Amino acid sequence: MPDSIVTFEDVDVVYRLQGGGETVACQGLGFAVRENEFVSIVGPSGCGKSTSLRVIAGLQPYRRGSVRVRREPVGHRVPDGLAMMFQTPVLLDWNSVIDNVGLPLEVAGLSRREARAESRRFLELAQLERFADARPYELSGGMQQRVALCRALVSKPDLLLMDEPFGALDALTRAQMGGVLQNIWERQKVAVVFVTHSIREAVTLSDRVLVMSARPGRLLKDVRIDLPRPREGAVRRMAKFQDYVDEIAVCLGMPDGVE
Amino acid sequence: MADVKPASDRRLGGALPAIISLAVVIGAWQAATTLGNVSPALFPSPLLTAQKIVELSGLLIRNTWPTLIEAAVGLASSVVIGIPLGILLAGRGPVSRGLFPLVLGTQNIPKVALAPLLVVWFGFGAMPKFVLVFLITFFPVVVTTTTGIRSVPREMIELGAICKMSALQRLARLEFPYALPSILSGVKVATTMAIIAAIVAEFVGSTEGLGFLIVQAQGSINTPLIFAAIVVVSFVGFALYGLVGMAEKILIPWHISQRRTHD
Numbered sequence: 001m002p003d004s005i006v007t008f009e010d011v012d013v014v015y016r017l018q019g020g021g022e023t024v025a026c027q028g029l030g031f032a033v034r035e036n037e038f039v040s041i042v043g044p045s046g047c048g049k050s051t052s053l054r055v056i057a058g059l060q061p062y063r064r065g066s067v068r069v070r071r072e073p074v075g076h077r078v079p080d081g082l083a084m085m086f087q088t089p090v091l092l093d094w095n096s097v098i099d100n101v102g103l104p105l106e107v108a109g110l111s112r113r114e115a116r117a118e119s120r121r122f123l124e125l126a127q128l129e130r131f132a133d134a135r136p137y138e139l140s141g142g143m144q145q146r147v148a149l150c151r152a153l154v155s156k157p158d159l160l161l162m163d164e165p166f167g168a169l170d171a172l173t174r175a176q177m178g179g180v181l182q183n184i185w186e187r188q189k190v191a192v193v194f195v196t197h198s199i200r201e202a203v204t205l206s207d208r209v210l211v212m213s214a215r216p217g218r219l220l221k222d223v224r225i226d227l228p229r230p231r232e233g234a235v236r237r238m239a240k241f242q243d244y245v246d247e248i249a250v251c252l253g254m255p256d257g258v259e
Numbered sequence: 260m261a262d263v264k265p266a267s268d269r270r271l272g273g274a275l276p277a278i279i280s281l282a283v284v285i286g287a288w289q290a291a292t293t294l295g296n297v298s299p300a301l302f303p304s305p306l307l308t309a310q311k312i313v314e315l316s317g318l319l320i321r322n323t324w325p326t327l328i329e330a331a332v333g334l335a336s337s338v339v340i341g342i343p344l345g346i347l348l349a350g351r352g353p354v355s356r357g358l359f360p361l362v363l364g365t366q367n368i369p370k371v372a373l374a375p376l377l378v379v380w381f382g383f384g385a386m387p388k389f390v391l392v393f394l395i396t397f398f399p400v401v402v403t404t405t406t407g408i409r410s411v412p413r414e415m416i417e418l419g420a421i422c423k424m425s426a427l428q429r430l431a432r433l434e435f436p437y438a439l440p441s442i443l444s445g446v447k448v449a450t451t452m453a454i455i456a457a458i459v460a461e462f463v464g465s466t467e468g469l470g471f472l473i474v475q476a477q478g479s480i481n482t483p484l485i486f487a488a489i490v491v492v493s494f495v496g497f498a499l500y501g502l503v504g505m506a507e508k509i510l511i512p513w514h515i516s517q518r519r520t521h522d
Contacts, residue, residue, distance in 0.1 A: 059417055084421045086414045093513040094436040103432070107422045135513055155422075 006033040011065035025051045027216035040194045040202035048217030049195040053161045083157035085165040089144040091136035098132040104155040122150040142173035162194045303483040311487040325468040330453040333392020341397040345404025378464035388460040395456040396449035403445025407438025440514045454496045
């Protein structure tokens with residue numbers, strides 16, 4: 001696969017436990033993500049979904065196999081052109097919203113003025129320009145995650161890792177965030193690896209859904225989602241949409257489906 | 260914002276309980292001295308103490324400055340030396356592990372016991388006071404700095420790693436701002452200790468300052484002057500503490516402890 005941006009081959013990840021012993025988070029894990037592709041990972045809690053993301057980001061060492069980003073083996077260094085969104089927004093309360101968005105640019109050496117000009121464009125895309133000078137704690141949870149999304153995209157990464165970024169939001173806000181993400185993803189070319197608990201969310205957003213087993217996590221199924229975009233109400237009511245959801249649910253041991 | 264009550268009302272409401280509790284203590288003190296039939300030469304009433312303060316204001320003010328300067332300079336050196344030291348100790352490498360027992364060890368020496376030694380070494384001037392204030396106040400600054408920096412959430416450190424921050428950028432943009440509320444609370448604790456340290460250092464050997472005045476008044480059994488000096492000392496403590504409180508409002512307006520006063 002010449003155009004793969006992420007490649008996992010037969011990867012084991014082992015955590016050493018406090019007080020001796022170890023636990024295997026992932027075993028023989030293998031998959032690939034192509035450039036500009038949206039891939040979700042679903043699976044039961046503790047199956048190593050988040051761990052896989054952390055391995056890609058160079059934050060988590062792995063024991064066996066090979067992990068490559070753009071053919072470069074991932075070591076203890078964070079690969080170039082990578083951004084990450086966490087389960088919480090992780091915004092800096094001591095900076096304004098716009099300076100939170102511009103953080104990666106300033107760290108990379110841009111002046112605050114240049115960083116703000118660039119950040120403002122992304123705040124507009126996320127409909128947050130009114131809050132540029134507010135402090136993060138003055139925003140709602142959904143708005144905070146939108147700021148975090150802007151910060152993740154502002155450095156124009158070609159690989160975006162999202163670790164259950166909407167997990168803490170209510171259902172309505174979550175659906176809106178999904179819309180914002182689809183919107184931005186269709187404009188900005190970026191490969192996304194998206195970890196989620198929600199099968200419907202995964203099917204709505206993804207080109208492919210990777211289904212992982214309980215710990216030790218391994219790949220159970222690689223489901224290609226062949227649905228037209230944008231995936232709004234009409235698409236989500238299609239029988240084919242529900243078929244994908246059921247297929248994944250059955251694979252996860254939920255034969256009666258979900259939600 | 261469309262608040263029903265203006266902020267000034269709330270501020271008065273905030274100060275009112277403090278005023279009441281202070282008034283109760285002073286009232287009890289006044290009652291004890293007038294009803295208890297105690298000699299004012301041994302236990303002066305608040306009224307007499309207040310009279311003394313007014314009467315001897317020149318003397319008191321003249322001796323307040325040295326004490327204030329000793330406490331402030333000692334405290335400032337604690338901040339200037341304690342924060343970098345706390346940052347060094349927050350690391351998990353050999354530097355931190357080598358330094359930590361040393362810093363902890365200094366805390367097991369009763370530093371007040373060093374005051375006579377400091378007079379032998381540095382004489383009767385301001386220097387031994389600076390040193391004692393520093394020795395007594397740097398520890399809370401170091402500990403709160405270390406704790407604050409070590410408390411930065413893992414995800415925030417990972418955000419720094421993803422952005423490829425250098426160690427210095429991580430310190431300046433994430434760790435130090437995150438630790439600042441904790442550091443300032445350490446400085447607040449250090450403030451009250453600084454006044455105590457300055458007074459004790461003056462007891463041991465000095466030619467000026469409020470501690471010196473208290474020892475002098477003791478020599479002539481001038482209890483009202485001792486009381487007057489103690490009241491002034493506590494005001495100096497209040498003032499220094501208030502100064503750090505103001506620094507908090509300026510430096511960490513974003514912190515949860517400060518937000519209420521900022522809407």
